Amino acid sequence: MGKYVIKRLLIAIPTFFGITVLVYIVSSLAPGSPLDLLLQDPFITAAEIERKRIEYGLDQHVIIQYIRWLGELLQGNLGFSYRTHLPVWGMIVERLGPTLVLTFSATIFSVLVAVPLGIMAAYKPYSLWDYASSGLSFIGSATPNFFAGLILIYFFAVRLNILPIGGMYDTSGIRTLPMLVKHLILPAAVLSIQQVGRLIRQTRGSMLEVLSEDYIRTARATGLRENLVLVRHALRNALIPIVTELGLMIPFLIGGAVVTEQIFGWPGLGSLMVLSITQRDYPVIMGITVFVAVAVLIGNIVTDLIYSAIDPRIRNR
Amino acid sequence: MANTLLEVNNLQVQFSTIDSTVTAVDGVSFSVNKGETLGVVGESGCGKSVTSMAILRLLGKTGKITQGEILFEGQDILKKSESDMCQIRGKEIAMIFQDSMTGLNPVMTIGKQLIGTITVHEKMNKKTAEKKAIDMLKKVGIPSPEQRMNEYPHQLSGGMRQRVMIAMALSCNPSLLIADEPTTALDVTIQAQIIELMKDLKKTSEAAIIIITHDLGVVAEMADRIMVMYSGQVVEYADARSIFINPLHPYTRGLLSSIPRLDKDVDVLYAIKGSVPSLQNVPKGCRFCERCQDAMEICKNKPPVLCTVGDCSVRCWKYTK
Numbered sequence: 031m032g033k034y035v036i037k038r039l040l041i042a043i044p045t046f047f048g049i050t051v052l053v054y055i056v057s058s059l060a061p062g063s064p065l066d067l068l069l070q071d072p073f074i075t076a077a078e079i080e081r082k083r084i085e086y087g088l089d090q091h092v093i094i095q096y097i098r099w100l101g102e103l104l105q106g107n108l109g110f111s112y113r114t115h116l117p118v119w120g121m122i123v124e125r126l127g128p129t130l131v132l133t134f135s136a137t138i139f140s141v142l143v144a145v146p147l148g149i150m151a152a153y154k155p156y157s158l159w160d161y162a163s164s165g166l167s168f169i170g171s172a173t174p175n176f177f178a179g180l181i182l183i184y185f186f187a188v189r190l191n192i193l194p195i196g197g198m199y200d201t202s203g204i205r206t207l208p209m210l211v212k213h214l215i216l217p218a219a220v221l222s223i224q225q226v227g228r229l230i231r232q233t234r235g236s237m238l239e240v241l242s243e244d245y246i247r248t249a250r251a252t253g254l255r256e257n258l259v260l261v262r263h264a265l266r267n268a269l270i271p272i273v274t275e276l277g278l279m280i281p282f283l284i285g286g287a288v289v290t291e292q293i294f295g296w297p298g299l300g301s302l303m304v305l306s307i308t309q310r311d312y313p314v315i316m317g318i319t320v321f322v323a324v325a326v327l328i329g330n331i332v333t334d335l336i337y338s339a340i341d342p343r344i345r346n347r
Numbered sequence: 348m349a350n351t352l353l354e355v356n357n358l359q360v361q362f363s364t365i366d367s368t369v370t371a372v373d374g375v376s377f378s379v380n381k382g383e384t385l386g387v388v389g390e391s392g393c394g395k396s397v398t399s400m401a402i403l404r405l406l407g408k409t410g411k412i413t414q415g416e417i418l419f420e421g422q423d424i425l426k427k428s429e430s431d432m433c434q435i436r437g438k439e440i441a442m443i444f445q446d447s448m449t450g451l452n453p454v455m456t457i458g459k460q461l462i463g464t465i466t467v468h469e470k471m472n473k474k475t476a477e478k479k480a481i482d483m484l485k486k487v488g489i490p491s492p493e494q495r496m497n498e499y500p501h502q503l504s505g506g507m508r509q510r511v512m513i514a515m516a517l518s519c520n521p522s523l524l525i526a527d528e529p530t531t532a533l534d535v536t537i538q539a540q541i542i543e544l545m546k547d548l549k550k551t552s553e554a555a556i557i558i559i560t561h562d563l564g565v566v567a568e569m570a571d572r573i574m575v576m577y578s579g580q581v582v583e584y585a586d587a588r589s590i591f592i593n594p595l596h597p598y599t600r601g602l603l604s605s606i607p608r609l610d611k612d613v614d615v616l617y618a619i620k621g622s623v624p625s626l627q628n629v630p631k632g633c634r635f636c637e638r639c640q641d642a643m644e645i646c647k648n649k650p651p652v653l654c655t656v657g658d659c660s661v662r663c664w665k666y667t668k
């Protein structure tokens with residue numbers, strides 16, 4: 031088990047450096063330079079710009095520039111925002127909480143809805159029940175977030191007026207948990223719609239496959255009741271591909287969060303990202319990109335660990 | 348009749364798919380007395396497994412018992428509720444399957460699976476169940492059973508896994524044990540060991556045994572009676588002695604001469620030529636006709652019925668007066 035974890039971590043290191051190289055290349059290809067801001071000053075002299083260029087290290091070779099950037103990055107220094115002149119790292123930390131609340135609650139909600147639906151569909155395949163949940167799954171995975179968001183806002187916030195239209199708390203300045211939950215319902219629902227769709231399909235598929243395995247027949251032949259066969263023998267085996275699917279969904283979840291946060295004015299990393307892109311705030315864009323990439327990396331490692339906790343064949347490898 | 352444990356009468360099993368229905372077992376009748384061992388022999392695909400799964404009523408969603416009755420201790424299994432069947436499975440009738448590779452749950456320890464099986468039918472605390480599980484592992488000849496309890500199926504060899512399956516099947520003292528090709532998936536030396544274990548079981552336990560195999564050699568020393576199946580039907584059903592000394596059906600003779608024998612030095616084993624007819628396309632006469640060396644004109648057109656010759660039943664025109 032320990033060996034497995036170490037192996038996973040060792041693989042993550044070169045991946046991390048690969049990510050930083052990509053982020054650096056892409057952002058240096060993008061138009062504009064940090065000096066553009068200085069050019070807005072009508073009294074600036076060419077000598078002064080040259081002095082700044084040397085101060086920023088822009089006269090150096092691109093590889094030197096990258097290494098310096100990476101060195102700062104490894105010390106937790108992501109630079110300063112062009113827009114607010116605040117440290118990027120602090121801006122990310124401030125926005126992280128709301129994004130985590132949103133993505134985690136959406137994931138938990140999807141699992142709680144989709145896994146039971148998928149199991150029931152697999153238990154009675156080609157029944158009305160199966161068709162209903164398959165239908166739901168197709169609609170779910172085919173509905174774009176922005177569309178689902180607009181529909182839900184229209185019905186629940188505008189027509190029925192039972193849920194807020196956006197934001198994380200109201201403007202009164204008081205912050206309570208019930209208020210947070212009320213604001214969370216719609217964005218979390220929107221973010222989980224596609225997840226629910228994919229998860230229902232994955233659960234149904236892996237459950238159907240597991241139910242035709244020999245050890246299920248063995249379990250039935252011992253006189254175990256069908257519901258116990260499902261829970262004790264089938265579910266845990268079926269969970270293995272479901273966990274994999276959840277891991278694969280992390281990038282989509284983050285992408286979905288960007289759109290969802292924008293629609294609902296949710297004060298998370300996603301809406302900061304959109305704002306920074308429209309303002310060409312490169313340090314923030316780069317910071318968030320590296321941060322998210324590392325989060326995905328960690329998410330994959332956690333997925334692998336859960337996976338190996340479920341499946342002893344992987345653990346002993 | 349008080350001695351009869353299982354009686355199967357005219358059993359017919361069909362599988363339905365969207366575009367076709369096949370009859371996998373067609374009018375099979377046999378009985379097993381208490382403590383007796385019945386060998387069921389036939390080539391792959393002749394309906395041996397389907398027959399045994401029908402007895403446990405575990406044919407799945409596509410399989411249906413369309414005719415016949417299965418009396419276990421005098422009661423018709425086909426009339427029982429699903430929850431009564433759960434009481435019978437594992438406790439009264441236990442089963443050992445061919446695929447020891449895939450027959451155990453890969454994500455559960457051996458101990459957990461054994462204890463799970465024991466406690467399905469017997470309420471007992473964890474300690475007692477664990478002790479019993481270890482005893483069972485000892486009984487089937489697994490070395491250092493305490494340690495094996497914490498291991499997963501993939502950590503055991505094929506032979507050890509099959510022993511675990513046998514231990515699971517025996518754990519509730521069934522009165523009937525069905526072993527469906529328990530040695531087929533194993534290599535030869537391990538096969539011999541498992542057969543040895545099965546023979547021990549026959550001696551030490553009171554359970555009746557149905558041992559299913561495609562290899563007559565496996566049942567030679569074990570079975571009291573033998574039923575030979577071909578294409579979903581019984582073709583010969585007799586005392587083991589008379590099958591080996593005086594086989595009647597041409598198919599049985601073919602099977603017998605394809606057993607490797609130590610006392611005769613043969614270079615090439617005799618094998619029955621041709622293959623089993625497909626269930627979609629059953630011949631209208633004798634189903635063995637195409638492969639039979641003794642085939643006559645009548646065999647092509649009219650199916651033979653099972654008839655009695657002395658103590659044996661045989662399905663062949665040669666014995667019909």
Ligand SMILES: Nc1ncnc2c1ncn2[C@@H]1O[C@H](COP(=O)(O)OP(=O)(O)O)[C@@H](O)[C@H]1O
Pocket residue numbers: 362369371389390391392393394395396397398407409410626
């Ligand atoms: N679930 C099923 N669906 C359709 N046909 C089946 C099914 N199970 C078995 N059969 C058919 O029934 C016949 C007998 O199979 P089986 O009893 O497994 O043979 P064997 O004697 O080798 O154990 C085979 O021709 C097989 O194709």
Ligand code: SF4
Pocket residue numbers: 596597598633634635636637639640641642643646651662663664665
């Ligand atoms: S009935 Fe005819 S074809 Fe069939 S086994 Fe007997 S002799 Fe052979």
Ligand SMILES: [Mg+2]
Pocket residue numbers: 392395396397527528
């Ligand atoms: Mg079989």
